[in-house]
Each structure stands twice: as C-alpha cells, then as structure tokens.
Amino acid sequence: MKKLLFILIVALGISSCDDEVDIPLKDTTPFLNVDAWLTNTGDTQQIVLNYTRPYFDNGAPEPALAAEVMVVDIETLASFVFSDEDDDGIYVWVPAPGEVFGEVGHSYGLQISVDGQVYQSFSTLNAAPSVDSITFEYNKKDAFIEEDYYYAEFWARDFEGPGNTYWVKSFVNDTYLGKPEQINIAYDAGFSAGGEVDSLIFIQPIRTAITPFPTETPAVSPFKRGDKLRVELHAIPIDAWFFLYRVQDETVRQPGFAQLFANPLANSPTNIVPTSDDVSVVGFFSVAGVSSLEVVMSDENIVDRVPD
Structure with missing residues (x-):
C-alpha cells in the first residue's frame, strides 16, 4: 500500500510539471x-x-x-x-x-x-589567405553508418601574426550551410586567442566543420560523387568574430x-x-576580404578511397 501511494505521489508530481506557465512580457518599442x-x-x-x-x-x-x-x-x-x-x-x-x-x-x-x-x-x-585545396576522406560503413561515408575538409594556412580572425562558410550544391550550429569561425588557425596556432594550417575541427554532419542513425554520407562543395574564407575583423561567437553561444543551447x-x-x-x-x-x-575554392567530389580528391 505504501509503495502504491508513493507511485501515485510521484505521478502527480510529474504531471504537475506539464502545466503551462504564461510569462507576461512588457511591450517594447521596435528598434x-x-x-x-x-x-x-x-x-x-x-x-x-x-x-x-x-x-x-x-x-x-x-x-x-x-x-x-x-x-x-x-x-x-x-x-x-x-x-x-x-x-x-x-x-x-x-x-x-x-x-x-x-x-x-x-x-x-x-x-x-x-x-x-x-x-x-x-x-x-x-586580406584572406587562399584556400589551397578541398579533400574528401573515405570511411568504411559499419554498424552506425549504413553506407560508405565521406566527409570533407579544406586546407589553408593562417597568416603570420597573432589576432587574425575568420569566418569559414561552406556551400553544398549551392546551398549555404547557415544554421547557427554550423557557424564556423577561427581565431588564427584555432578556436580562440592563446592557442599557439599562429601561422599554422587550420586545425582539424575547423577544417572538417565544412561538412554537414548528419544527425540521423544510421548515418547517411553527406557527400557523394558529383556533389559540388564551395568553401569561402572570410577575413572578418575581431569584433565581428566576437559577434558571431556570441550569436552561436546564445542560439546553440543543449537541452x-x-x-x-x-x-x-x-x-x-x-x-x-x-x-x-x-x-x-x-x-x-x-x-571582409574573401578567398574561395569550389570542387566537385571525384576520385581525384578522395583520400583513402576503396578501389572500385
């Protein structure tokens, strides 16, 4: 009987969490x-x-x-x-x-x-450094990936001197990857100041963020032969970098x-x-100054490709 009573109390407590709460907000003048x-x-x-x-x-x-x-x-x-x-x-x-x-x-x-x-x-x-190349890396299908899987990365080197800031934009078959979680910004060749990555090739998480990684399971490859990928490297000012950093911080929140x-x-x-x-x-x-490169996925730019 005590166990049943405990279950009923818990159930009532959980159901009470479903109540809607209306928060009155003051009207503000548009700006x-x-x-x-x-x-x-x-x-x-x-x-x-x-x-x-x-x-x-x-x-x-x-x-x-x-x-x-x-x-x-x-x-x-x-x-x-x-x-x-x-x-x-x-x-x-x-x-x-x-x-x-x-x-x-x-x-x-x-x-x-x-x-x-x-x-x-x-x-x-x-000025923006040039995008030297774009490659596609092969991953063999497994229990979590239902087909041969390819992700892309771009190759570019940060200019010498600390404090260069960039916004990396990617377009797959002319469609811009513009969701908040796809904002790809770099401070020098890394994520932030103090990373000791000045004048280096951009680190891998930034290079591979041009790939629209799928969220479904099992995963489907985001790229297939014949797909077009364009990468733009925008040399934005430091205050613009901070603005985008804050935009991503405010909009990409895990529940x-x-x-x-x-x-x-x-x-x-x-x-x-x-x-x-x-x-x-x-x-x-x-x-911002911009450099860009566009490629079509083919055998020539696939790394570790499995023979046909």
Whole structure:
C-alpha cells in the first residue's frame, strides 16, 4: 500500500510539471536591426534593414523602408550608395562589370538615415589567405553508418601574426550551410586567442566543420560523387568574430538540467552606433576580404578511397 501511494505521489508530481506557465512580457518599442556583411567580391552587396519584434512574435520582421544607406571608403572618400529597389528593406549596391567592392587595408564607414534617426559604424577590410585545396576522406560503413561515408575538409594556412580572425562558410550544391550550429569561425588557425596556432594550417575541427554532419542513425554520407562543395574564407575583423561567437553561444543551447543555470538570452553586442542616446539598435556591420575554392567530389580528391 505504501509503495502504491508513493507511485501515485510521484505521478502527480510529474504531471504537475506539464502545466503551462504564461510569462507576461512588457511591450517594447521596435528598434532597428542592421544586417550588413560586405565582401571584396564582384557580387551584389546588400544591407538588410528591418525592425525587431516581441520575443514570442514569430511573424515576419517589418522592413525599414525609405532609408538612406551609404558606405564610404575612409581612405579615398569613394562612396557606395545602397538602394532599396523592391521596397522590401533590402538595400543593394550593384557593381559594374569587372568592379569589386572595397580594397584590402582600407577602412569603411556605414551611415544609415531612417525615420529621423542616424546610425553609424566602421570596419576594416582584411586580406584572406587562399584556400589551397578541398579533400574528401573515405570511411568504411559499419554498424552506425549504413553506407560508405565521406566527409570533407579544406586546407589553408593562417597568416603570420597573432589576432587574425575568420569566418569559414561552406556551400553544398549551392546551398549555404547557415544554421547557427554550423557557424564556423577561427581565431588564427584555432578556436580562440592563446592557442599557439599562429601561422599554422587550420586545425582539424575547423577544417572538417565544412561538412554537414548528419544527425540521423544510421548515418547517411553527406557527400557523394558529383556533389559540388564551395568553401569561402572570410577575413572578418575581431569584433565581428566576437559577434558571431556570441550569436552561436546564445542560439546553440543543449537541452537539459544545465539550462536552469544558464545565462538568460541576450542580444549580441553591436558595432552600430545611433547618434541619439535614447535610441536602441542591434545587428552588425563588417567588411571582409574573401578567398574561395569550389570542387566537385571525384576520385581525384578522395583520400583513402576503396578501389572500385
């Protein structure tokens, strides 16, 4: 009888954990969100402006329209005017044939005027080391892998001198691996300052993070012969590296008991500065040099390939 009573008490306790708790949140005034990551490539450059929404509001963000957006080369005073051709909050600068945005070593200033407010930011365009090669490594199928399995890694060397920071982007068959857990950043050739990896080849966890590792069991190979893989190495400033580090820290959280003691969610620090003290803003402005390499998986770039 005591055992039955204990089971009933435990069951009631567990069921009580399923109750919904509504947390009332104060309404806040929306403020500007700036998404401005520019590169020295021949591609169209874009700056996305929209307004924040309440935490529990999953609707599409409201675009910031009729803004004046300009980027200025501090060294040459050349200006790049961004325009919102489609009235969707996406402001673009389209290069002329053969033209690229930015020069390595130059600093750039961003100015945004919208809704009677002015926002400013500055960033420096750094050079990116070349991506020398991309290889695919063979792994034989086993109890956990139902087919021959291939993962990719890129090969590049960090520039000499401490404090170089990078964002490694990968595209599989032209699809960008852009989930928060797929953010792949490097400080010199490693994860953070003090790693004593200056001017070395990027360490393996960073090299192999270009692979979209599957979560299903048994695993299916993320690459097959004929798949296309492009790797871009962005030489971002140190404040941009810290911003991305915080984005990943805030968004990639493992469920479980430890979350009871985790820090509350917070916006990543911005480098956008409003000229009015009583105005808030989020987002980031960065300019970066980029190197890239694209390959198609074939017998020539497979390591330890099993003979046909």
